[in-house]
Amino acid sequence: MFHTQEKRSVLLRAPIICTKDNAWMGMAYYFWYDTDDAFFWGINSKKATGYFDIYSASINCEDVLDTVFNEEHYLFWKKQIEKAQTSFIKAGNVLTLKQLNDYFLQRGIWAKFGGIMFQTLASNVDYYIVKDFQYKKRIQLAVYNLGIMRLTLRSEIKGSASNSLITNIICWI
Amino acid sequence: MLDLKKIEEEIDALLAKETKESLNSWFLAQNPQNINSYLGTGEFLNISLPSISITIENLCKDAGIIADSEISYPNNTKYAMAA
Numbered sequence: 001m002f003h004t005q006e007k008r009s010v011l012l013r014a015p016i017i018c019t020k021d022n023a024w025m026g027m028a029y030y031f032w033y034d035t036d037d038a039f040f041w042g043i044n045s046k047k048a049t050g051y052f053d054i055y056s057a058s059i060n061c062e063d064v065l066d067t068v069f070n071e072e073h074y075l076f077w078k079k080q081i082e083k084a085q086t087s088f089i090k091a092g093n094v095l096t097l098k099q100l101n102d103y104f105l106q107r108g109i110w111a112k113f114g115g116i117m118f119q120t121l122a123s124n125v126d127y128y129i130v131k132d133f134q135y136k137k138r139i140q141l142a143v144y145n146l147g148i149m150r151l152t153l154r155s156e157i158k159g160s161a162s163n164s165l166i167t168n169i170i171c172w173i
Numbered sequence: 174m175l176d177l178k179k180i181e182e183e184i185d186a187l188l189a190k191e192t193k194e195s196l197n198s199w200f201l202a203q204n205p206q207n208i209n210s211y212l213g214t215g216e217f218l219n220i221s222l223p224s225i226s227i228t229i230e231n232l233c234k235d236a237g238i239i240a241d242s243e244i245s246y247p248n249n250t251k252y253a254m255a256a
Contacts, residue, residue, distance in 0.1 A: 062174070063175060065175065072177065073175075073177070076177045076180075076181065079181075080181065080184050083184065083185075083188060084184075084188065087188050087191060087196060088196055088200065090193070091191075091193040091196035091197055091200075092193070092197065093196065093197065093200045095200070099200075099203055102203065103199065104184075106199075107187055109180065109183060109184055109187065112175070112180055113175070
């Protein structure tokens with residue numbers, strides 16, 4: 001999976017945790033399933049230094065809650081999110097998805113998972129096989145426990161010449 | 174191997190233990206910009222206030238600024254005129 005970050009003067013030895021308010025799955029290390037999304041994210045959202053790097057990581061998904069491909073996991077996740085939201089609504093608050101996931105994280109429930117794999121909607125027009133029809137899933141993995149990935153910096157590959165913003169594709173293997 | 178049944182039981186126990194106060198407390202702690210974090214979680218009180226009628230001439234007279242006889246109204250009306 002792929003972690004996109006602004007290019008820095010040194011290579012990252014580990015991913016950077018995302019704490020933004022719009023982070024769907026709460027405070028976590030975010031990875032893209034597909035390189036297309038990793039590139040798209042770099043071009044559109046990681047422009048602070050003018051260039052971006054993509055880090056490729058080897059992740060053990062055995063303890064990942066896979067809401068994308070595993071039906072049982074998806075139904076479980078949906079049910080728990082709805083239960084929690086219902087409780088908060090009864091108390092007079094409506095939580096965002098990030099807040100709901102933060103709630104489970106802070107209460108120690110999501111810590112039982114190495115991470116959660118989930119699907120969002122892409123704004124990448126390349127995902128439209130016809131106008132407004134997204135034929136490809138845009139999949140992300142929110143990693144809560146870095147122990148599920150290996151972080152040995154193994155290799156560095158020069159980026160694609162077709163996109164001048166990309167400087168490196170780096171592998172944690 | 175994930176034991177989803179066991180995790181769901183833990184979630185159910187967790188939510189059953191929560192109260193309106195504990196959920197509100199958690200929510201407010203997550204939202205430092207939320208207006209409620211400054212005001213606190215309170216209740217609305219129905220406060221009955223006597224209705225009052227305010228007119229310019231009454232205000233002026235009460236404040237001793239001008240006597241009623243000194244107020245002149247265009248076209249002899251007491252309607253407010255646009256500037």
